[in-house]
Amino acid sequence: MSGAFFDSKTFDNQTRLETGEYENCTFSNCVLAEADLSNFMFVDCEFEQCNLSMAMLKKTSLQGVRFRQSKLLGLHFHACNPFLFAVHFEECQLNYASFYQLKLKGTTFKECVLQEVDFTEADLAGAVFDHCDLGLAVFENTNLEKADFRTAHSYSLDPELNRVAGAKFSVPAVVGLLHKYKIEIG
Numbered sequence: 447m448s449g450a451f452f453d454s455k456t457f458d459n460q461t462r463l464e465t466g467e468y469e470n471c472t473f474s475n476c477v478l479a480e481a482d483l484s485n486f487m488f489v490d491c492e493f494e495q496c497n498l499s500m501a502m503l504k505k506t507s508l509q510g511v512r513f514r515q516s517k518l519l520g521l522h523f524h525a526c527n528p529f530l531f532a533v534h535f536e537e538c539q540l541n542y543a544s545f546y547q548l549k550l551k552g553t554t555f556k557e558c559v560l561q562e563v564d565f566t567e568a569d570l571a572g573a574v575f576d577h578c579d580l581g582l583a584v585f586e587n588t589n590l591e592k593a594d595f596r597t598a599h600s601y602s603l604d605p606e607l608n609r610v611a612g613a614k615f616s617v618p619a620v621v622g623l624l625h626k627y628k629i630e631i632g
Contacts, residue, residue: 449486479517507531513538524548561600575601595619602626 449466457463460476467487476496484504492512499519508523509530515537523533524546531548536556544564551569556576560583569589576594580601585608592612595601602625603610615623 508533512536518543 450464451466452468452471454470455468456472456474457476458474460473461478462481463476463478463483463486465486467489468491469489471488471491473491473493473496476493476498478501479497479499480501481498482502483498483506484502485506487507488509488511489507490510492514493516494514495516496513497517498521499517501521502525503522504525505527506525507527507529510532512534513536517539518535519539520542521540522544524544526548528549531550532553533550534554535558536554538555538558540555540558540563541561542563543560545568546564547567549569550573552572552574553570554574554576555578556574557578558575559579560575561579561581563580563583565588566584566586567588570593571589571591572593573590574594575598578598580595580598583601585601585603587607588603589609590603590613591609592614593610594614596614596616599619601619601622603623604626605623610623
């Protein structure tokens with residue numbers, strides 16, 4: 447990786463970051479919408495109340511990165527470097543994001559809005575969707591084994607097109623598994 451190295455630094459209200467490697471750094475109230483973060487490396491970093499909507503993430507490393515109360519609209523996480531990819535989301539807006547074919551085993555999404563997110567062919571085994579809005583999210587050939595949807599809502603997924611063994615659902619949201627049959631449940 448070429449560029450600068452930053453360790454245990456706090457970045458407040460930034461609108462631009464220097465290309466490089468960031469370890470144990472905190473980013474607060476940064477507006478990096480549409481920023482080119484390609485080839486950046488973030489290790490054990492935290493983004494809080496940031497806007498990274500539509501940022502470019504080509505070969506970006508996200509290793510142990512936490513996003514809190516952040517706007518992450520339309521991000522193509524699938525373009526990130528898959529090596530040691532690990533993220534956590536809390537109270538984030540992730541509408542239109544793509545996690546296509548990513549390994550997200552055990553990932554937690556807590557109180558997030560995930561409308562129209564693409565989870566096609568992703569590995570979400572053991573993932574937790576805690577109080578998340580999954581309206582129009584796409585699950586196709588997705589590994590959802592042991593995933594926890596008990597407090598999630600607005601999801602629709604086809605158990606015949608996804609691996610759902612051991613996944614946890616609750617009533618009434620579980621009707622999202624029957625959506626394709628266009629039946630009425632009273």
